[in-house]
Amino acid sequence: EDDFQFLLCEQCQQESPNLKLLTCLHTLCRSCLRKNKPTGQCPMCQMANPQGSGIPNMDNLLFTNLQAKLKVYKKIVDGGDLFCDNCKKAGEFWCSSCKEFLCTNCFEVHQRYLKRESHEAKRVVDIRAGSAKDYLEGTRKTSDLSCSNPTHKSQTVSLYCNKCEKALCCICALLDSQHGSFCDIRRETQRRQEELGTMVQELKQKRSVFEATYLMLQDAAARLEQAQGEMREVIQERVQQLVQLIRQEEEEMLVLVETRQEQGRRELARELQHMEGVLQRMEASERLVKNMSLYATEQEVMDMQPFIKKSLEDLKQLQPAAARDQTQPGDFAECRARLQAL
Ligand SMILES: [Zn+2]
Ligand SMILES: [Zn+2]
Ligand SMILES: [Zn+2]
Ligand SMILES: [Zn+2]
Ligand SMILES: [Zn+2]
Ligand SMILES: [Zn+2]
Incomplete structure (x- = not known):
């Protein structure tokens, strides 16, 4: 039975009495075609359906007929009761041209009148003994033209008739003068089969060209993939390096700022301390001079005044340092330059 898997719809693998043949030569059932209608292309090979989104009008007659024949074969093989389609007696023969079971009597009549028209009724027991393949082979020989x-x-x-490319009976050939250039119908069907065979043989060469191109494209896709991967790695590596470099720069600059800050802090502290000393000296001198004027004897004035005067003169010489050093703490020129360079 697996031999006849090809009779199923190629998309859903279901049996169907309505198999349609698409121009891409895929065979699909009606329900698959309906499901696929919106895309307007074959779901197997994506070839655009020339009928637009409609359902093709070419039935796969071969598959449909084979399915029907197999159904009869199964019916015979399954061993159920078979009845003559004429008189309902036990069916002993099957004529695949009439598509009828025949009892022995009807068979004799059938043979008398129809044998010459190439009907070949077979004994049911013979069909039952043979394989499905044998049966189909047999029905193939009976002419159904x-x-x-x-x-x-x-x-x-x-x-x-070669002129109108049609199958004819002898009556047509004799009586209808529009026909001409006859040949045997069997020769014509044979020729048509051979024509298809030759075409497929020629296509095989084309197929190998397509296969080679396919492999090349596959290779190109793989190489593209690889190149992309490599580039991605290079970028990641380089960025990592740069990030590391920048982090290092950051650390160095922060250290620089830190030392600068420490230095500035120390300098300012020194300055402040110095200022405090000066202010205390001024306060002390004011206090001393005031107490001199309030309580000093003349002798004490004479002894101490020059010394005090010298100290006050020293104080007078002093200039406040803060005014001139205002710019010092904000000087990060080196850091600024390095940031610019990043
Ligand atoms: Zn289907
Ligand atoms: Zn297709
Ligand atoms: Zn018959
Ligand atoms: Zn009968
Ligand atoms: Zn005719
Ligand atoms: Zn003709």
Whole structure:
């Protein structure tokens, strides 16, 4: 049974009485086609459907007919009761051209009238003994061609008109003068099969070209992937280096700021201390001079005044230092330059 997996819809793998053949030669069931309608392309190969979003009008007759034939085969093999489609007696024969079961009597009639039209009714027991493949092989031999003239449906078709590319019965060939250049219909079907075979053979060469190109593209895609990966690594590595460099710079600059700050703090502290000393000396001199004027004897004035005067003169010489050094603490020129350079 697995031999006939190919009869299923190629998309959903379900059996369907309505298999359609797309122009890409994929076979899909009606429900898959309906589901796929919005995209307007084959879900297997993405080829655009030339019928737009509609459902193609080419039935896969081969698959549909094979499915029907297999159904009959199963019915025969399953061993249930079979009945003559004419008289409801036990069915002993199956004619795949009439698509009917026949009892022994009806079979004899059938043989008398239809045998010459190449109907080949088979014994049910023989079908049951053979494989499904044998059965399908057998039904293939029975001609199911019908004349292209609809009033000749029951006529045996044996000719092919090259002029209008149609299958014909002998009556058409004899009576209808529009036809000409006949050949045997079997020769024509054979020729058509061979034509397809040759075309597929030629396509095989093209296929190997496509396969080679496919491999090349795959290779190109892989190489692109690799190049991208490598570039990504280079970028990451370089950025990491730069980040490390900048962190180092940061550390050095912070150290620089720290030492600068420490230095400034020390200098200012010294300055402040100096100022405090000066102020205390001034206060002391004011106090001493005031007490001199209040309580000193003349002798004491004569003895001490020159010494005090000298000290006051020293004090007078002093200039406040803060005014001239205002710019000192904000001087981070080196840091600024290094930041600029980053
Ligand atoms: Zn399907
Ligand atoms: Zn397709
Ligand atoms: Zn028949
Ligand atoms: Zn019968
Ligand atoms: Zn005809
Ligand atoms: Zn013709």
